[in-house]
Amino acid sequence: MPRSPSSWNASASCRLEWRPSRLLGAMLALIGVLAVCAVLASGLPGWVIALLGPCSAAQASVSLRRYLRRPPRQLVIPYGEAAPTLDGVTLARCQVQWRGPLAFLAWRDAAGRRGHLVWWPDTLEARARRELRLAAEGLAVSARGAAMAT
Structure with missing residues (x-):
């Protein structure tokens, strides 16, 4: 009987890279094209269409361009009570939510500023998705605190 591969090391930290999704970029481009088509198909006067068409395309x-030029980010969720970091900055509060194949990360840094990232299916492979799910469960447990028997 073949040996199963080594299991996930419970003491290892989760290290993930976020990068802009090409899938989302394609959808943004499609929305832009549809916006121009909507302006052209509207019943507005010609001079309004001549103003709004280029504005919507721009x-x-x-x-x-702004979305696709966002730099890659490095998320580290350590095992245990240590705080997660994003690009070396400690996150005060961090929460991962799943909606279908999308992973949403919301956080507050030490200064109280909010931030968020979304991993799309084309930017998070299956192994990294499992790793993030396990790390997110650990985050939820450490945020609630350890249960005490009385």
Whole structure:
């Protein structure tokens, strides 16, 4: 009988890289094209269409460029009571939520500023997804605190 691969090391930390999703970039581009088509198909006067068409195309391209140029981020969720870090900055509160194949990370840093990241299916492979699920369970347990028997 073949040996199973070594199991996940419970004392290892979860290290994940976030990067912009090409899938989301394609959807943003499609929304931009549809916005221009909506302006062209509207019943507005020609001079309004001539103003709004290029404006909607410019806004879509700026949004797409801004999203795709976001730098990669490095998330580390250590095992145990240690606080998670994002790009070396300690996160005061950190929460992972799942909605279908999407993973949402919401946090507050030490200064109280909020932040969030979303991992799309094309940016988080199956192994990393499992790793994040296990680390997120550990985060939830450490946030609630240890239960005490009375």
